[in-house]
Amino acid sequence: MQIGLVGLQSSGKTTLFNTLSKESSHAQLGKEEAAVEVVKIPDKRLDKLTEIFNPKKKVNATIEVFDFPGLRMSEDNKVKITTQFLNSVRNNDALFYIIRQFRDESIPHPMLSVDPVRDIEFLETEFLFSDLSFLENRLEKLRKEALKSKDERIKRELPLIEKCFAHAEKEKPLRLLELDENELKLLSGYQLLTLKPLAVAVNFDEDSVNKINEFMKEIDSKLPRLSAPVIPFFAKIEYEMSALEEADRQSFMADYGIEESALSKILRTSYEILGLQSFFTVGEDECRAWTIKKNYTAQQAAGVIHTDFFNKFIRAEVVHYNDFIAHGSFNKCKEAGTWRLEGKEYIVKDGDILNIRHN
Ligand SMILES: Nc1nc2c(ncn2[C@@H]2O[C@H](COP(=O)(O)OP(=O)(O)OP(=O)(O)O)[C@@H](O)[C@H]2O)c(=O)[nH]1
Ligand SMILES: [Mg+2]
Structure with missing residues (x-):
């Protein structure tokens, strides 16, 4: 990031x-x-885990x-x-x-x-103008292309760019516009500043x-x-x-x-x-904090550690940091029922300690 x-x-x-x-x-x-x-x-939870596992390496x-x-x-x-x-x-x-x-x-x-208020307005206006001029050019191009091509992407993109342009024209930053996941994906390559x-x-x-x-x-x-x-x-x-x-x-x-x-x-x-959160991996070799988006599944989180872990994912062993600290060990967590095996659709929570089982 x-x-x-x-x-x-x-x-x-x-x-x-x-x-x-x-x-x-x-x-x-x-x-x-x-x-x-x-x-x-800095992460106090990672510091604490490092104290407990005493690994060769700590990675923030x-x-x-x-x-x-x-x-x-x-x-x-x-x-x-x-x-x-x-x-x-x-x-x-x-x-x-x-x-x-x-x-x-x-x-x-x-x-x-x-x-300060003037300076914030200045930056906002400049960035908005930059987006507006991009959207205007893009719109012109898409309209021309739409006349001679039946391309699926153009058909989907044209109304989206029209919507963004109309919004930005009212001098509103694009981050105020409600966009769904597909729309955000279509826009992502353009790196619009007010988005x-x-x-x-x-x-x-x-x-x-x-x-x-x-x-x-x-x-x-x-x-x-x-x-x-x-x-x-x-x-x-x-x-x-x-x-x-x-x-x-x-x-x-x-x-x-x-x-x-x-x-x-x-x-x-x-x-x-940015909608981010952290999960941890622990062991004698390394205690490490990883950054993922909120709502990432266990399989997606595994993929952040290693692409192989994504492809060959079987299950994730999961204990939340708070439970681990409360019970003191993985075995105690198992007895208390806070240690779980979760499938690939499991939504990872901030502070989960994961161990990925893979092929
Ligand atoms: N009195 C005072 N001076 C500050 C403060 N913050 C920064 N300065 C001083 O302002 C001057 C500019 O600070 P920088 O941090 O270099 O500012 P900058 O935004 O990086 O500047 P540019 O890279 O030229 O855009 C330096 O001499 C700083 O010591 C502050 O809170 N109070
Ligand atoms: Mg500077």
């Missing part, structure tokens, strides 16, 4: 990005290309985070989005708008004033903690079509904290009234907007 941090220049993307990884920082200011980091997803689930260069003012005093930028952003599975709320005279804003799962992360300065509630209300009333989670964070102090040991960081965070780190919020929100 890939998530992209996008926004205007100097909104705090790279500062946030650098808190994601404590070991290294690959990002550089002002580069044309996005920097990327593979971020380990990971997510790739892309830090995009910010949008800046061009020579005609306007902030512009290039096609190249849009195309690289398109490759992400989900987007995070990184929006500046902090005020600092020494750091100029590319639109010359700090106005992507979105979250908005707002970079507050440390003195503004008490303004957050008011700000959230303002977003709700001024941007009713946003329909994306809004998460406040504090790039600067979180970056300073990221160098500290865990215990010191906890007390530092408490001093500022920060309940959850930006990293944790961003990863949790990514899972939410």
Whole structure:
């Protein structure tokens, strides 16, 4: 899974990005290309399982985070989005708008004033225009083709693109349009920007903690079509904290009234907007967390571990993490009836511990 941090220049993307990884920082200011980091997803349940099984290896689930260069003012005093930028952003599975709320005279804003609502609207509008122009071209092409071809795909796609275009024309992001699984499949190759799962992360300065509630209300009333989670964070102090040991960081965070780190919020929100969950595999060799979509069957989950496990799937041994911790061992779980053998249609739950039986 890939998530992209996008926004205007100097909104705090790279500062946030650098808190994601404590070991290294690959990002550089002002580069044309996005920097990327593979971020380990912290999981207390995996830590606990590792403690119990004492395996040779512990493998966290990971997510790739892309830090995009910010949008800046061009020579005609306007902030512009290039096609190249849009195309690289398109490759992400989900987007995070990184929006500046902090005020600092020494750091100029590319639109010359700090106005988070305006900045969110700007990104939304640009992305919507990009989708609209794609849909318009596609529509024209499909209509021409429909006249001379009886192709099944064209027949199915034309009304869908018409529906999307009519929706986007009303200046509504495509994520607000109700689409079924088949329709989403037909659209998936086009990588429409306003159809992507979105979250908005707002970079507050440390003195503004008490303004957050008011700000959230303002977003709700001024941007009713946003329909994306809004998460406040504090790039600067979180970056300073990221160098500290865990215990010191906890007390530092408490001093500022920060309940959850930006990293944790961003990863949790990514899972939410992408509809993801985790399952575990355990053993003496390895304890591992895997990422799958919600509603994945046991067979699909097996396929994430290995394609052979999908093809040669027989059954899955399943215990939920909570049951395992409550009873202490697989044998105790068997006695209690919480250890089960499930077939390939079983819908995996977040926190299931699986062992795949295969040919
Ligand atoms: N005062 C203050 N400064 C901040 C805060 N967050 C970031 N900065 C500063 O703002 C400047 C720009 O931050 P970056 O993280 O590089 O911003 P960016 O969004 O990556 O910028 P571009 O990549 O150029 O678009 C840096 O000097 C940061 O130290 C903040 O919360 N408060
Ligand atoms: Mg940057």
